[in-house]
Amino acid sequence: MTDVFDEPTTGAPTQGGPAKGVRTKGAPAEGAGAWGQAVAAVALVAGLGIGLWALQGMESSSGPDSAPPPARCSGGEAEKESRRVSGAQLCKALNRPDLADLLGTPGQAAKTAGGSGDSVKLGNGKEIATPSAQVEFETYTVTLSATYDGHPVAGSAALLGDGARQQTVLERPAVVYADRTISIRFRLDGSDSESGPGVPARTVTVARDAKDSGGSFEVSLWRADGMVPDDAVLLRVAEKVLPTVPGWAAGG
Numbered sequence: 001m002t003d004v005f006d007e008p009t010t011g012a013p014t015q016g017g018p019a020k021g022v023r024t025k026g027a028p029a030e031g032a033g034a035w036g037q038a039v040a041a042v043a044l045v046a047g048l049g050i051g052l053w054a055l056q057g058m059e060s061s062s063g064p065d066s067a068p069p070p071a072r073c074s075g076g077e078a079e080k081e082s083r084r085v086s087g088a089q090l091c092k093a094l095n096r097p098d099l100a101d102l103l104g105t106p107g108q109a110a111k112t113a114g115g116s117g118d119s120v121k122l123g124n125g126k127e128i129a130t131p132s133a134q135v136e137f138e139t140y141t142v143t144l145s146a147t148y149d150g151h152p153v154a155g156s157a158a159l160l161g162d163g164a165r166q167q168t169v170l171e172r173p174a175v176v177y178a179d180r181t182i183s184i185r186f187r188l189d190g191s192d193s194e195s196g197p198g199v200p201a202r203t204v205t206v207a208r209d210a211k212d213s214g215g216s217f218e219v220s221l222w223r224a225d226g227m228v229p230d231d232a233v234l235l236r237v238a239e240k241v242l243p244t245v246p247g248w249a250a251g252g
Helices: 034-046 087-094 229-245
Strands: 001-007 112-116 119-121 128-131 132-136 140-147 163-169 172-186 193-206 215-224
Touching: 087 112, 087 132, 087 140, 087 229, 128 140, 140 229, 163 229, 172 215, 172 229, 193 229, 215 229
Parallel strands: none
Antiparallel strands: 001 172, 112 132, 119 128, 132 140, 140 215, 163 172, 172 193, 193 215
């Protein structure tokens, strides 16, 4: 059985241990052999949510003891020209060379990095673009997403639970609040998957423009050891990353 943590977003599963942030919607088809089930499980996870990761250069020509180079972004390219930011662009902004330093973990290299051009379809048939990116380190996993829902950020703290804090980030309305990943377990034998609470996360949502005319960018952070991330770290990352997102200066 493989354990996978999800929410706010993604990652790739590893045999016998947890990986953060994969949204799975089922299990491999029944009737396949053990190898077929394993392949089906990997294919299923790789095709869902933001799970388009590249583990770049895991083998080094310098020898087996050499540290692998940082992961490079993969996935999330826009299918056609759009005024909206793509998952690939978000990943490029997030997977910056000094990200480990901003997280307070200098020397750590990104293990996975990827983007996705996700969207959410509402009951009325309207589809809202929610491109996103995720970078995973040994200690932290960080996600960056954009939402084009037309809703302002100001006043949303009341909808985000106790402890949500309205404030200003980069001279724009913002909300800092608590979140939690979702742990999803799926079996390679094709039996039903199981889900439950994962690890605590901290998230900051920032308006796409200073007038708060609708839509937002969101940075989320969680730790592999399950400890609650420090808001100072979260805001430090957001304040450095968000201004580098394409369209930020013009209001998204």
